[in-house]
Amino acid sequence: MYCRNCGNEVSEKAVMCVACGTPPKAGDKYCHNCKAETTPNASICMKCGVSLKNEHSMPGEGKDWLTTLLLCFFLGVFGIHRFYTGHTVIGVVQLLTLGGCGIWALIDFIMIIVGSFKDANGHILVKK
Ligand SMILES: [Zn+2]
Ligand SMILES: [Zn+2]
Structure with missing residues (x-):
């Protein structure tokens, strides 16, 4: 090439x-x-x-899948997984709405599990 x-x-x-x-x-x-x-x-x-x-995608660009999953599971209603993946604005909104009363956090959690959750740069999460 x-x-x-x-x-x-x-x-x-x-x-x-x-x-x-x-x-x-x-x-x-x-x-x-x-x-x-x-x-x-x-x-x-x-x-x-x-x-x-x-x-x-370049190695190390995507955020860690497991870290995001755990953050979403334990702190999803505070939008912490959104802060971690660079979606700061959405993170603040989720923090203020308690993860859209948990529903938004749940949707994010499912998206992370099925592998369609992307970080703010558009990279899929990296499973190590
Ligand atoms: Zn060519
Ligand atoms: Zn060259």
Whole structure:
């Protein structure tokens, strides 16, 4: 594959491009498949049609799933799990409404269990 930042050829498992020093999939200037130049935010390569969406979230970006689950279970009505995952405004609202009288906290708890709860950056929670 090619570095998406500078177009240099890198190994599939490379965590860092030797030419420019960034994670190869972090860039948005080149197609990782055919090295064609791409426009930032393009979702597919105009030349080869490969998907350019960066599906591999960087390690450590997502919040810990178990921590969020436990926070929601014990302190969900205070919105603590929302503060933990970066949803500060929603956390304050849940704190003031006691987790929407517990219902909101319960919905969040279920979302965490089924794995559809996302942190404020849009990353799914990481199960370790
Ligand atoms: Zn590079
Ligand atoms: Zn391409």
